[in-house]
Amino acid sequence: MLRVLSLLILIAIWQIIATMANSLLLPEPAAVLGTMVREARSGALFFNLGMTLARVVVSFGIAMLFGTLFGIAMGRNRTLDKLADPWLVVLLNLPALVIIVLAYIWIGLTETAAIIAVALNKLPNTTVTIREGARALDPGLQEMATMFAMPWQTRFRHVLLPQLAPYIAAATRSGLSLVWKIVLVAELLGRPNGIGFEIYTAFQLFDVKLLLAYALPFIAIMLGIEALVVQPFERHVSRWRQKAA
């Protein structure tokens, strides 16, 4: 309940400042809501939200999949770790903007370029987190699995994944918020739709109402995903911990 109260206070402060400023550059909450409803009625809001969400999901999925694989490989193999670590550092420090622009130049202004660029931004991040997890794997359980001749599927599902789960959850949490921000930049620079594109349009028109009408629903969606997907997943994978004395 405190969370709701906190949000209400935020909206109240917004209302007060907007009333005092009395400027088109800071519209009142009600005005933004009006624009939101208008855009929703025309279907444009849902279409653009959907496009952005789809890009977030696909690029996030790719980054998590490959980041996890690379992370496990680098965490388990020292030579590979030493070989690939400098690449990782370069990628980690490459600004998102540079990757996006290069992807558009080299691949073209396409969906593929946008997705690859966003995934590449998130990939090193996931790799580093999962690598930590792979380094911390319990060798005792590994030996146990060997002695009991567990097949690789069993090892993967019941020995490896549960140990990595907290790291995967951490990468997911930091990843979702990172990815959606980068998707907006990619859209702004080279896509004909999505929240990022609409924000670009709003910027050119100096239409703050439109800008907020698109940005706020998407924040709400990401909060929803966090509360309805990420947190239940975390609870599920750590249920054995809560029951432990």
Added chain:
Amino acid sequence: MLYNLSSDMFPAGDRKPLEIVVKRKAFRTSSGALSEVLRDVSLTIESGKVYALVGPSGSGKTTLLRIIIGLDKDFEGSIVMPQKPRIGMVFQEPRLLPWRSVFDNLRLAAPQAGDKEIVEIAADLGLSEHLKHFPGELSLGLARRVALARAFVVKPDLLVLDEPFVSLDILLAERLRDELATLVERTQVTTLLVTHGIEEAVRLADSILLLGGRPTGIMARIDIKTPRHAMTDAYAAEIQAQIGAIFAAAS
């Protein structure tokens, strides 16, 4: 209590013995020098018998054990096994999957075992009440029992126990030891027990190998002729004294 496991579940048969010869095992220390841990250790493990490797802490018992079960391949010598034995391993720490229930831990180790068998073996080790619990909810004693049950559900050709009673209080350790003795008797499983406890070795083993020296070798072998269930306290004490004297003379 122990009525379910029968020897026909663990066909000892007329298997050929396992021949273990470790000529030399050395570790490289942090300074780069080679430190020899084991030299000229050879033993023959005949099927259906119980062997105890006894030695003080740091004598290379666990190292030898890891060589025998194939977790350590970096040594000079040979391990000859007629066919690859199915090993039921009990590590020093229980090494259970903390995120799986007791039942699932047993199930995952032995996917071919029927639910009924798993439940029966768990019952034999007093775990019936705990099948749905997570390992984190169990005491060390109970976790050890789960690890022991896990080694039995795979129907091992060779049961290997690494200090299975260490850090349990005496009463608990004695009870578990007696239950294990009954199980081993009943199943006739070939067993290799590593321990620093002389009494548990005397109570469980047919043959006791005393490890000592530097680098470690087998100092003496003591065969116990009396069947386990017929062993008197006086006889056990006599052998313990004999072993104590050998260790005292060596140090």
